[in-house]
Amino acid sequence: MKEQEPRIRDQGSERLELLLRQALPHIEDDADLDRDLWPAMLRRLDERRKVHVPWFDWVLAGGLAALLAVFPAWIPVLLYYL
């Protein structure tokens, strides 16, 4: 038996709650997951890890590309230090 929570109520709340429970019955425990989702989780991890590049990496790459476009003479210097 579930303990009744104290609620803010107005007239007819109980009838409305009852109607709501009849319209949308609560989901039983046996409706829970019946299979292991770990294989699907592994696939999702692989997918997300592949495409995940932090935003600041994109900013750095963009900044560097813009800099080299403006000062192309720096390209050999950059290649030297790489």
Add this chain to the structure above:
Amino acid sequence: MVDRGTSTMRSAASSEMEPVASRELERLTRFRQGDDASRDAAFEGLFRIHQRAVHGWILRIVRNAPAAEDLTLETFWRIYRAHARFEPERGFEPWARRIATRAALDWLRAQKPEYAMSSEFFADLPSPSGEDPAVSAEIRRKTAQAFGRLRPGLRIAATLAVIEERPHKEVAEALGISVTAVKLRVFRALRLLRKDLQQQGITP
């Protein structure tokens, strides 16, 4: 997010409670602070232990089985990404429940308003047990539709507190709001629901 399964598991393992608790804490610490390989191993352990509870929680909010499975994966992906913000001493379940609730809320917000009125929505509903014959199927359908038109934030609070009868404290933690705010949301949800039904000529 304590369900029947975890409760049984807990009572059966009561004699080994201390080693189990210390293993759990160690796993949580490895998840937060370990290197990539040890974090991944700890994450797999956490996933296998908590996937059913997280899925059950989400299913009760979205009431759509395929979406609940997808959102369970999304929740654990968010958990994995946020490992550095996890505080082991506050426990994994409340944290997971909060992230799961946020993912479910995002999903509900992304649904078109007519989703709640589609046949797909009703197809996923369990048939009511002990239903009142005085309440016709038509009234139940209109009530479900009116409920589906509520804002997702109000709907989640009312679903968990009224339909699923979860303790207000648990709902408040999951939504990241106070218990009083939960009560207010439930009150507002019921008031708006009544108003909607009255406009359709139904007086609950």
